[in-house]
Amino acid sequence: MLGPPGVGKGTQAKMLVQALGLKHIASGELFRRNQTRGTDLGVKAQGYISLGNLVPDEITIAMVLEEVLSEPSKDGFILDGFPRNMVQVESLHQALKDIETNIDCAVLLAVPRDELLKRLTGRRLCTKCQANYHLMSSPPGRSGLCNHCDSPLYQREDDMSIAVNTRLEVYYSETRPIIDYYDSLGCLRQIDGVGAVGEVAYRVSNSC
Ligand code: AP5
Numbered sequence: 206m207l208g209p210p211g212v213g214k215g216t217q218a219k220m221l222v223q224a225l226g227l228k229h230i231a232s233g234e235l236f237r238r239n240q241t242r243g244t245d246l247g248v249k250a251q252g253y254i255s256l257g258n259l260v261p262d263e264i265t266i267a268m269v270l271e272e273v274l275s276e277p278s279k280d281g282f283i284l285d286g287f288p289r290n291m292v293q294v295e296s297l298h299q300a301l302k303d304i305e306t307n308i309d310c311a312v313l314l315a316v317p318r319d320e321l322l323k324r325l326t327g328r329r330l331c332t333k334c335q336a337n338y339h340l341m342s343s344p345p346g347r348s349g350l351c352n353h354c355d356s357p358l359y360q361r362e363d364d365m366s367i368a369v370n371t372r373l374e375v376y377y378s379e380t381r382p383i384i385d386y387y388d389s390l391g392c393l394r395q396i397d398g399v400g401a402v403g404e405v406a407y408r409v410s411n412s413c
Contacts, residue, residue, distance in 0.1 A: 206285045207384060208314035210372040211325035211364075213398050213405060216337060217314065218285040220406045228282040230272045232265060232289075234335065237361075239268075255362045257371030259289060259379060266296045273300060281309075289380045310413035311387035314398035314405070318373070325369050329358040343402070 206214035215231060222229040236254060239247030246268060253260045269287045288294045301307055316324075327340040329349075333356035338345050346352050363372060387393040394412035398405050 206283060206312050206314065207380075207387070208398065209321055209376045209380075210369070211321045211328070212314040212316050213324070213402070214285050214314060216402055217312075217406060217409050218283045219337075220402070221283055221409065224410065226280050228276070228280075230269060230282055230284050230287070232269050232284075232286040234285075235268055235272065236260065237335070255368060257363055257368035257375065259375060262290070262292045262296075265289075266293055269293075270296065270300050273297075274304065281306075284308075288383060291383060291386070294383050294386060308387075308390075308392060311384075311390075311393045312409055312412060313384055313387075313393060313395045314409075315395065316398040320399065321373070322369065325364045326366075328364055329360055332356050332359050 206218050208214055215234070218229050218231065221227060233254075236247065236250045240251055240254075241247070246264060249264055250260045259265070265287070269284075273282065273284075284297075288297050298307075323341070324339065327342070329338045329340065329345070330336070331338075331351035331354065334351060334354050336351050336353050337343075338351075338358060345358060349358050350356070351358060362368065384393065394409075396405065396408045396412055
């Protein structure tokens with residue numbers, strides 16, 4: 206799943222994972238899980254994430270490839286948030302070559318910048334199960350509490366204004382170039398991400 210911060214990669218990936226039984230490998234979620242547990246990796250990543258910068262490749266690539274290679278799923282997997290630059294692309298493709306598999310489809314979601322800002326600033330997550338809400342488009346049943354486990358919701362530190370601007374800049378300068386690469390392989394699918402979550406999911410599932 207490719208696209209700028211807040212475009213809906215995680216939301217769509219979770220729907221595809223449920224529908225198709227795939228493994229979901231989300232680099233941002235792996236970092237946040239490590240931060241919650243207070244691991245060395247989580248502590249190292251914290252400073253980069255809170256400012257909206259990419260975590261260095263030597264940390265990120267090892268963490269994600271361990272997930273990719275640890276429990277190979279016979280039905281495949283969805284990568285969400287990785288790769289984000291050409292070094293990560295090359296490491297991923299070398300690792301996949303070693304296990305004789307490949308990327309079938311690169312889904313690029315697009316929405317206008319003002320919609321991205323609304324999605325990012327309105328997002329809330331569950332402190333316990335990480336369920337994803339939006340104050341306007343998908344609010345919880347009871348204000349500030351998760352529908353699934355009643356735990357309090359929180360706002361990601363990097364969803365606050367300065368980090369949001371940096372994340373968007375980093376996306377356009379460092380991640381956009383990998384889109385041309387997937388386009389050149391012929392596996393890029395560009396999807397309009399505006400509309401209800403179900404409508405976007407319909408477009409995504411018909412694209413691959
Ligand atoms: P990460 O967690 O990957 O953040 P991101 O790519 O910036 O993406 P987001 O999680 O913000 O958004 P999303 O596209 O998944 O949207 P979502 O579905 O949640 O990474 C965080 C940080 O970790 C990075 O900044 C970096 O520091 C580090 N990192 C991660 N990967 C890395 C890598 N490979 N290399 C180096 N560093 C890395 O939706 C957003 C909101 O919109 C939600 O509230 C949702 O409910 C709502 N929404 C979704 N769809 C719709 C819709 N159709 N209509 C209305 N609202 C919608």
